[in-house]
Amino acid sequence: MFFLKIFIFAVFFAVFAAGCASSSGSGNGIVHAPPLSDPATMARRADELAKVLEPCRVRGLAFRPETLADSHFASPADFLALVREFGFNRLYVYLASPESLELPQLDELFVEAGKEGMPVEAVLPESCYVIGRRGNFILRNFVSGGTTLEEMLAHLREFEADHESFRFSGVTVLAEPHLFTSANPRRPKNLVFAWSDKTFGPGLDNDRIMRATLQKLSAFGAELGSTPFTVAMPDFYEELVQEGKLSCGSVADFSAAAPKIMIRNAGNKPTEAVEVVRNELNAAKPGSLLVSITLAEHTSVTAGSLRRRNWADFIRSLDYAIGQWKQYPAFDGVVLGPFSRIETLHQEK
Secondary structure: OHHHHHHHHHHHHHHHOOOOOOOOOOOOOOOOOOOOOOHHHHHHHHHHHHHHHOOOOEEEEEEOHHHOOHHHHHOHHHHHHHHHHOOOOEEEEEOOOHHHHHOOOHHHHHHHHHHOOOOEEEEEEHHHOEOOOOOOOOHHHOOOOOOEHHHHHHHHHHHHHHOOOOOOOEEEEEOOHHHOOOOOOOOOOOOOOOOOHHHOOOOOHHHHHHHHHHHHHHHHHHHHOOOOEEEEEEOOHHHHHHOOOOOOOOHHHHHOOOOEEEEEEOOOOHHHHHHOOHHHHHHOOOOOEEEEEEEOOOOOOOOOOEOOOOHHHHHHHHHHHHHHHOOOOOEEEEEEEOHHHHHHHHHOO
16 A cells, blocks of 8 residues: 555655756746636635634745746746735745756846745755766766756855855755656666565665665755755655654654654645644654645545645635644644645636
């Protein structure tokens, strides 16, 4: 059954992070519902979301800059005003490659966010940034083998140096060792192990890949220095450790690498969304855990993301989940996305 969850998270990642290849343009081809003719209804809906999010200290909005509508880049101040109207107080921007930082007007949005005191967190998917150089010692002299986390950090620092008034408020790395299967062409070639149900158990391939990820994250956290560090983990690693199927990969293990943990929730229904993170909330330190929720693209989605019928259903589901999670001392907030789906729901008649 847990291998089904692994497949679900592969879908989850494809939906939320939309792959590791960079995309040209900013929102081109994204279809948004026509705006409501009643501004009062839209204002009421925004207020409803803000009130539901109010109990959370961290109220994060996640998006990929490649899918943000052009109108938001054209008017960063208006975009940030809308973000605040919805009740969000932090941006989580998925950067799948260094090229993501080069999108037109992204720097203007970031600088405006800095001026207005809106924190911007860089989110780096592990599967997009190789663990180490690929190929043998000869090929490594000629082929870069992709961007490492450390190299991407250098790009972030360079971006900050080019924009003196802006600093990233933190870095989140999505821990994704379960995506390093033998069929994954982006699996580092010097990673001799592959995630597989044929070699699953303590001391076997899956376990060693998890351990390699933990070591890499610890080293990367040290590279960050004073920059706040968060590790995002799927909602099934904790159970694999508790069941003895992995010797490492629990909330406690990831907390040794980063002080803040984000649980990527794959619950399809509100009750599932609450249940799948219960063990993590019990295990985490007070105030150290965020819950990330991906909003389904449409109501028929049955795995990996929270489905909804309309805005009212979305608000009810989120209100129920937060009401349950806030009872745990470890809970510190939520991260919702993608923004385009929240925006579409908000605008639907």
